[in-house]
Amino acid sequence: MDRTINRRTVLKGAGALAAGAAVVSPFGAALAQDASPAASPAASPMASPGASPVAIAPDPSITGELNVAMVANPQMVALQKLQPQFQEAYPNIKLNLLVLPENEVRDRIRTDVSTQAGQFDVVTIGMFEAADYAKQGWTMDVGTPLSSDPNYDYNDIFPAFVSALSGEDGKLYAAPFYGESSMLYYRKDLFEAAGLTMPDKPTWDDVGNFAKTLHKPDETYGIALRALPGWGEFGAPLTSVINAFGGRWFDEDWKSQLASEESAAAIKFYTDLLINYGQPSATTSGFTECENLFVQGKAAMWYDATSAADLLGDPQLNPQAANTGFAYQPMEKIGSGWLWAWAFAVEKGTQHSDAALAFVKWATSKNYVQTVASQLGWGQVPSGVRASTYADPGYKEYAKGFSDLVLSIIQAQDPTKCCVDPVPYKGLQFVGVPEFVTLGDSVTKELANVIAGNEKIDDALGKIDEMANQWAQDNGYQ
């Protein structure tokens, strides 16, 4: 009899336990492990006397309580520090900031927005979500009210971001906070010692040859590249290389093109480069790990997000700063496009849309950049989205090694033209549809297995091609 009772209890207990796991995340807190290409290095607090911000007259007419969920990148942490400034300008808005590590907050934001649960009023979203959320009617048009305010200087925002964050109706649904593209970092001293010169606009072939020459496994690796599985980790540089080689993820009918001649050549190039001349810890290296290797002098080159430039150019944070060179993102058939921004979106269900708009306007305005510069230093400024930042003498002085280069790279990005051949999606270093997360994750896992030496590239290419087609079928694209 005891047995019967036992079994029944077990049935219930176990059933409920695992069912719980099916609905909620099986482990609670997420980690600072990064899942998107937008993680930024800690910026240095190098204050320089820039133009002081225009004082905003307090506006007590706007009231309400705002819940804002943000990714805990340094730029957002700086915003948190400046909360008193916001309260001064809007004394009657009660601002609650939730700043959490990326993986955790992403999952929460995605769930809150898609179920319209109304936990948050303002959320940070990325590039590929903006258009889709707008289409679903989950977020508000922020472009119209922002562009009507002359102080906001709407046209100062780089058009690439406006285009990427707009819905199909052409309206802006998320205001960019800071942005980035990609570039090539290299060690000038090692290049000089080996008698090499980095061209202004290197090709991937150049990069491969440099890596070969400079690869001395006991001292420095030829190149550091991400290969930590994840659509936003390994997936970002890989996709930008695929596109540069003339490949693409899908053709216009959503048939997988990963095994096409161009894509396969790009994937082989990337994996071979890492296997032969890359860091041995590649499959566990994301943005942060690669950055560490480069800063520790273990890598002769590193291709990654432009947001690393702030740290790499700072002698206090990078012992190699004086020897760090900055070069244009490598090209092959076309440039390796890359464009990412964290942007503030207002949820449709908010009860305090005026307050929400006031916050978005405050945080993404030209004036805010000046506020950060004067309070915290140019190193913590949200850069990459406004032309005025790159025209500011204060920022130019702070970022003299790279600001012009970054500016020219970002201005050259066009998120609607990723590839040589036409594609049915937007986005440069990712496939701009929300379901891409699953595909990007599993494809990069498979390719990491090649880099680890556990699988042959040709087998993997067949597998990822099948995965992509299966994914397109499952999600109703094919």
Add this chain to the structure above:
Amino acid sequence: MASNVRLGQAETAQAPVIVDTRRYSTVGRWLVAPAFIYLLVVTQLPFIVALYDSTFRWNLMRPERKKNIGLQNFRDLISSLTKDSDPYAFRAALINSVIFTVSAVVISLVLGLLYAELVNHRFPGRNVVRTMLITPFLVMPVAGALGWKNLMMDPDFGVIDWVMRTLHFGHGPVWLAHLPRQSIIIMLVWRWAPFMMLILLAGMQSIDEEVREAARVDGATPLNEFIGITLPHLYRFMQLGALLGSVYIVQETDAIFVTTQGGPGTLTTNLPYLVYETAVRGSQVGRGAAMGLVVVALTIITMTFLLRIMDRMLRAQYGS
């Protein structure tokens, strides 16, 4: 009653104790009601919701495509088990779960036994050693895994590789790339061996010192003593350790999340991690729920089996 027969014991007649249950029943029911309702809300409701969700093709990002597809999610999972290509990585995750759980439990038990035998003897500094041995279990799992990844196993900055180079063995393997499963098992064992030690130590300390003394008087060597007295006595404690260990280890995801993200390939994706990838990262609520339910079914089978063992073991010790 059948269980008694199964246990090979004669049924013993007992004098029935007569209690008027009616007197207590009403009050009793009210008293357990809060706990019962709580249990119902936090365990059974989600279970029913998961059952319902599992019949949908439902990606949170695409509400317009939400559609009832009956048992298609389950058919997909079964096809993943049987098809060569394993499109949903379900078979790989199942195999990994078994590999991780079995090997981590067995190795932890053996190591835990050695630890316990060590600190069961008196020697100077025993308390310090005991504390140090338990420490891995008290470290936050995520912090522990980060330490393993960055401080121990990293081929550039890790201690293991540094030791190997210093001793002129050359570079060691790139742990998390070349030996991903083994690396995860090492992390799991590091964390769970102390747990086994605690259980087995409790067992060792419950051995009557007189028995040991008698053995020594009869000329038993320490090895004889360990094999002849300690081990048989610990048998039940090892069963308990194996049961609890597998319940905990089967749901380990922290180490995987922090170090390999389930890769390379699907070599370190276990079932809970796959459910997380599907339901939370991929927003595929329907398929995630279906996976969760299949995991439930498998867990129930394993748990029932293991609980029977524990049941038998307790009965054998304390009678029925």
